[in-house]
Amino acid sequence: MHYVEAFVIIDASNMNDKVPYLEQPCERCGGKKAISKVRNGKLQNLSGVSKIEYSQIICMDKTCQKEFETRLQEKTEKEAAIKLKREENKAARVRA
Numbered sequence: 001m002h003y004v005e006a007f008v009i010i011d012a013s014n015m016n017d018k019v020p021y022l023e024q025p026c027e028r029c030g031g032k033k034a035i036s037k038v039r040n041g042k043l044q045n046l047s048g049v050s051k052i053e054y055s056q057i058i059c060m061d062k063t064c065q066k067e068f069e070t071r072l073q074e075k076t077e078k079e080a081a082i083k084l085k086r087e088e089n090k091a092a093r094v095r096a
């Protein structure tokens with residue numbers, strides 16, 4: 001069994017591995033964390049198909065979590081804008 005969190009696959013064949021992670025206080029407000037979403041999936045790898053579990057860890061503090069989501073969205077939008085600008089510059093160079 002594998003757990004996926006923030007696009008990183010953590011080998012959690014030992015269920016206890018999951019608990020210390022949750023016990024880590026929130027790095028933003030120091031509050032408690034919780035598993036918000038668990039989704040089962042399959043992952044194709046060299047040794048075949050392995051069952052994986054996607055879990056999203058959120059902060060129990062609603063204000064903190066909301067702020068985090070807003071920031072994440074801003075970051076994503078910013079990165080997309082930078083990428084677009086870069087592609088525009090590239091296209092401009094090709095034309096020149």
Ligand SMILES: [Zn+2]
Nearest residue numbers: 026029059064
């Ligand atoms: Zn928090």
